[in-house]
Amino acid sequence: MEDDGPSLVRRLRDGLRLVSTVVQAFAEPTPEYLESLDAIAHDVAEVIPDMCVVLLRSGDQFSVVAIHDGSPDARARFVDLLNQPYPVRDSVIAAGVIANGPLLEPWLDTWLDTGEHPAFQRGSQAASVERRILSHATGMIVAPLAARGESLGVLWVLRHGEGKPLLDELDLEIIIDLANHAALAVSNARLFKQLERVERLRVAEERAVHASSLLDGIVENIPDMVFVKDADQLAFVRLNRAGEDLLGISRDQLLGKTAGELFAPHEAEFFSAKDAEALATGLVEIPEESIQTRHGIRWLHTKKVPLLDSAGTPRYLLGISHDITERKQAIAELSAAKLAAEDANRELESFSYSVAHDLRTPLRAIDGFSQALVEDYGDKLDVEGRRYLTRVREAAQRMAELIDDLLTLSRVTRSELRRDRVDLSALAHTLLSAFQRVDPDRQVELSISPGIVADADPQLVAIALDNLLGNAWKFTSKRPAARIEVGVTQAHGVPAYFVRDNGAGFDMTYRDKLFGVFQRLHPESEFPGTGIGLATVARIAQRHRGRAWAVGVPGEGATFFFTLTEPHAA
Amino acid sequence: MQHEHVIVLVEDNANDEELMLRAFRKSNIENRVVILRDGAEALDYFFARGDHAGRSALEIAQVVLLDLKLPKVGGIEVLRALREDDRTRLLPIVILTSSAEDQDLVRCYSLGANSYVRKPVDFTQFVDAVRQLGRYWLMVNQAAPSSMM
Numbered sequence A: 001m002e003d004d005g006p007s008l009v010r011r012l013r014d015g016l017r018l019v020s021t022v023v024q025a026f027a028e029p030t031p032e033y034l035e036s037l038d039a040i041a042h043d044v045a046e047v048i049p050d051m052c053v054v055l056l057r058s059g060d061q062f063s064v065v066a067i068h069d070g071s072p073d074a075r076a077r078f079v080d081l082l083n084q085p086y087p088v089r090d091s092v093i094a095a096g097v098i099a100n101g102p103l104l105e106p107w108l109d110t111w112l113d114t115g116e117h118p119a120f121q122r123g124s125q126a127a128s129v130e131r132r133i134l135s136h137a138t139g140m141i142v143a144p145l146a147a148r149g150e151s152l153g154v155l156w157v158l159r160h161g162e163g164k165p166l167l168d169e170l171d172l173e174i175i176i177d178l179a180n181h182a183a184l185a186v187s188n189a190r191l192f193k194q195l196e197r198v199e200r201l202r203v204a205e206e207r208a209v210h211a212s213s214l215l216d217g218i219v220e221n222i223p224d225m226v227f228v229k230d231a232d233q234l235a236f237v238r239l240n241r242a243g244e245d246l247l248g249i250s251r252d253q254l255l256g257k258t259a260g261e262l263f264a265p266h267e268a269e270f271f272s273a274k275d276a277e278a279l280a281t282g283l284v285e286i287p288e289e290s291i292q293t294r295h296g297i298r299w300l301h302t303k304k305v306p307l308l309d310s311a312g313t314p315r316y317l318l319g320i321s322h323d324i325t326e327r328k329q330a331i332a333e334l335s336a337a338k339l340a341a342e343d344a345n346r347e348l349e350s351f352s353y354s355v356a357h358d359l360r361t362p363l364r365a366i367d368g369f370s371q372a373l374v375e376d377y378g379d380k381l382d383v384e385g386r387r388y389l390t391r392v393r394e395a396a397q398r399m400a401e402l403i404d405d406l407l408t409l410s411r412v413t414r415s416e417l418r419r420d421r422v423d424l425s426a427l428a429h430t431l432l433s434a435f436q437r438v439d440p441d442r443q444v445e446l447s448i449s450p451g452i453v454a455d456a457d458p459q460l461v462a463i464a465l466d467n468l469l470g471n472a473w474k475f476t477s478k479r480p481a482a483r484i485e486v487g488v489t490q491a492h493g494v495p496a497y498f499v500r501d502n503g504a505g506f507d508m509t510y511r512d513k514l515f516g517v518f519q520r521l522h523p524e525s526e527f528p529g530t531g532i533g534l535a536t537v538a539r540i541a542q543r544h545r546g547r548a549w550a551v552g553v554p555g556e557g558a559t560f561f562f563t564l565t566e567p568h569a570a
Numbered sequence B: 001m002q003h004e005h006v007i008v009l010v011e012d013n014a015n016d017e018e019l020m021l022r023a024f025r026k027s028n029i030e031n032r033v034v035i036l037r038d039g040a041e042a043l044d045y046f047f048a049r050g051d052h053a054g055r056s057a058l059e060i061a062q063v064v065l066l067d068l069k070l071p072k073v074g075g076i077e078v079l080r081a082l083r084e085d086d087r088t089r090l091l092p093i094v095i096l097t098s099s100a101e102d103q104d105l106v107r108c109y110s111l112g113a114n115s116y117v118r119k120p121v122d123f124t125q126f127v128d129a130v131r132q133l134g135r136y137w138l139m140v141n142q143a144a145p146s147s148m149m
Helices: A005-027 A033-047 A072-081 A093-100 A109-114 A118-122 A128-134 A169-221 A241-247 A265-281 A325-380 A383-414 A424-438 A458-475 A533-543 B014-026 B039-046 B075-084 B102-110 B123-140
Strands: A051-058 A061-069 A103-105 A137-147 A150-160 A225-230 A236-239 A284-293 A296-308 A314-323 A420-423 A444-448 A453-456 A482-491 A494-501 A548-553 A557-563 B004-010 B033-036 B059-066 B093-097 B115-118
Touching: A033 A051, A033 A061, A033 A150, A033 A169, A051 A093, A051 A137, A061 A072, A061 A128, A072 A128, A093 A103, A093 A128, A093 A137, A093 A150, A103 A169, A128 A137, A128 A150, A137 A169, A150 A169, A225 A241, A236 A241, A241 A284, A241 A314, A265 A284, A265 A296, A265 A314, A296 A325, A325 A383, A325 B014, A325 B123, A383 A458, A383 A533, A420 A424, A420 A458, A424 A444, A424 A453, A424 A458, A424 A482, A453 A458, A458 A482, A458 A494, A458 A533, A458 A557, A482 A557, A533 A548, A533 A557, B004 B014, B004 B039, B014 B033, B014 B123, B033 B039, B039 B075, B059 B075, B059 B123, B075 B093, B075 B102, B093 B102, B102 B115, B115 B123
Parallel strands: A444 A482, B004 B033, B004 B059, B059 B093, B093 B115
Antiparallel strands: A051 A061, A051 A150, A103 A137, A137 A150, A225 A236, A225 A314, A284 A296, A296 A314, A420 A453, A482 A494, A494 A557, A548 A557
16 A cells, blocks of 8 residues: 555545445436446446446346446447446456455566466456456456345456556445345346336236237127137137127136037038138138027027137137017018918909909990980880980999999009109199090190209109099089199208199088098999099009199189108108 | 901900990990800810810901909900910000000000000990090001911
């Protein structure tokens, strides 16, 4: 010891300051301990020249994590050593210090001659890293970094060049103290990191559990059967509540079993074939499959899809089955009802055919022979007798009209609706001209709005308009200044076509009766008619999803409306 | 021997038959009327078989008035059979029926009926219709040459 008093005091003060810096640097547990170690190496190198190296052990390797040197040149020489791991078994200095405790070599002059520490001569495999650190060193202190019984590495201080104070016991103590603090800090930081990792894992696990239970809740409450099979054995690994309800067995009875152990052979064979298909090709959709359950046969619409792992290999098979039994039944009932309706329609058709043929034939005889009687034996009858025969003929002809009107009504009901563009204005003109030809003497003022067009069945609309215009023509027959108007307005958001006349009109009290079959509001003697025409109009409107209605005032006229589409919802 | 131009009436209803004959008389149609009362008999007549095997080959149908609703073989079937056979393919056939069903009308025309008349209930109209028929088929229309009749 050559130090004088003030020099010693300065070194002690510097040493204490260094320890305090280190303690402060590690006061807060921080995972960034490598930065702190770097700062320590720097401070140590400043206070205790000339170089400071921190080596950390990781498994069976050492590596330099910090290196500082008073001279920038020197530092540049060593910077390539940073983070160059080398095996513990090749280590002489670091491994020796960890095994035997701190090392103080105040004067390395013998090494200077040979360039080698004596220890290195024991094996030529000695790490070149440690040799490089030692080169040009004239003295050194190496202290183990150990905390909580674990050796973390070493703190290695080196002196370069001659003529500088030798490293001594005081330096050793300071370095050991520093090393202990640093080691504890490193240990703390590592613990902290570990804790942090554990915490992260715990949070991740918590999240996973949360996500999984959310998923479970969803799967469990899906109203369709959801099942999962493993891809290898095709054994059930999952079944939701809807699946239990559908199959009538609990998941405990089902999980771990294959289709073959649970279902009838032909069903199991089908299910397994579809499973294999899904695993081989991706999504498979089975629009209809039957399954024998505890509640009888159920029909399912099933989708099967393979669930792949990250490598793309199918691990599971997911199946979702929608129970379509009720829907299938409803469809079957519907088609049965449709067949029955078609049967009824065919019956009606043959009935109508018979009516047309068979009922008219005797009427023809009644009319024909009455006429023959008038013609051949008229002179043998008095006026009254001939009048009776006229009445017989009138009645027969009227009945023929009734039959024809009823046939029209039935045809309107059963004929297929074919919508097309219909020019109602032109149609009204044609029909009214026909009425005018039959009654050439009548003077009727006609007002037909031009360009009334409807998307409707041309034949049915012609029948409807013929009936309405026929009525208007008929009920204005006693008016000296008769007027018939055809137009279109809006009702319930859709076009409402109308025929207005200034004829006999009707009492609104009876407006509900107007559109009933055989309903008449005027005596036959006053206005002839069968009472089927307006029923036919209403039926035609209904066939088009529209409706027919009327407003009228007795003695002033009536307006008949009809629509040919569904009303718009208000 | 002279050819005889006859009217063939295929009709099963006695009333209609009598009214038809009366309408012919009223319309001054004097051709002999051959009356056949069902579809099977009609076919026998036209193909000269069965009860009609020995009928005169000189008898030529100027017009056939065919009802649709007939016993045994229906009018539609008779029409089809007559149109399928070369011997009767060109025979003038008027469908005379009560039916005003569109489907009947379309079927008859598509099977080759020459005309389709609905029998009116009103006898006055009935006579009118027969008169017009007679005027066209018996006086105006030039019958197609027949290979057999």
